[in-house]
Amino acid sequence: MCGRYSITTVPEAMRTLFRFDGPLLNLAPRYNVAPTQDAPVVVRAPEGGRLLTMMRWGLVPSWSKEGPSTRFSMHNARAETVAEKPAYRSAFRDRRCLVPADGYYEWEKRPDGRQPYRYTMSDGSTFAFAGLWDRWKRPDGTMLSSFTIIVTEANALAAQVHDRMPVILDRDGMDAWMTDSSLADLLALLKPFPADRMAATPVSRQLNKATNEGPELIEPVST
Numbered sequence: 753m754c755g756r757y758s759i760t761t762v763p764e765a766m767r768t769l770f771r772f773d774g775p776l777l778n779l780a781p782r783y784n785v786a787p788t789q790d791a792p793v794v795v796r797a798p799e800g801g802r803l804l805t806m807m808r809w810g811l812v813p814s815w816s817k818e819g820p821s822t823r824f825s826m827h828n829a830r831a832e833t834v835a836e837k838p839a840y841r842s843a844f845r846d847r848r849c850l851v852p853a854d855g856y857y858e859w860e861k862r863p864d865g866r867q868p869y870r871y872t873m874s875d876g877s878t879f880a881f882a883g884l885w886d887r888w889k890r891p892d893g894t895m896l897s898s899f900t901i902i903v904t905e906a907n908a909l910a911a912q913v914h915d916r917m918p919v920i921l922d923r924d925g926m927d928a929w930m931t932d933s934s935l936a937d938l939l940a941l942l943k944p945f946p947a948d949r950m951a952a953t954p955v956s957r958q959l960n961k962a963t964n965e966g967p968e969l970i971e972p973v974s975t
Contacts, residue, residue, distance in 0.1 A: 753828045754901050754918040757856040758783045758970060759792065761878045766852055769878055770794045772802040783969045785809065786962035787827040793899050794850040795885060796930055811900035812888040813839055819888060829884060831904040831919060831942035835935065843884035848929055851881040851901055855970065857959060858914045868959045869913055870970055874951045880926050882919040882941060907944035909952055920945035
């Protein structure tokens, strides 16, 4: 699936890649983004164009009666059912977003514990996950904006550790995802990213704790 990721790219570079308008957010590098934490997301602006904003990772649908719940997780949505499942279909139709990232993590189970691997583009470039977002009204009247990352079957590289991976979009895919494309065209984007354009690196087990942060988390380690 996708339970942690990193986004360390400076906002100016993100603007160039994702072509959003409005003021730049003052973003610190994040090496260990985890569900329930806030992270930057690119959405379509009501008046046109794109905006970069902060949202909670873990979708809370607008119709939810309970709001954020620890009983079940909505930080990932399966590509196979995202267009029909009640929790996601409205967002899939009207509230698609880009989730900026420069790496994501999966864990290999070993006799001596869980070993994290960081998956990146082979050239180290920033990319985007295909995401959905929604807005939920709290009992006090304030609004909570949240998002989920769509996952699909793993490519040959990712499958060595896990059978699922997040949907990664290239530049053309980003543009199609953020426009009013047909259902068939949108679903066609929800496929494994080419394995030969990615790299996998074992990294520090300090990453296993969601509250740990810092560049040392992405340093390669021997296994």
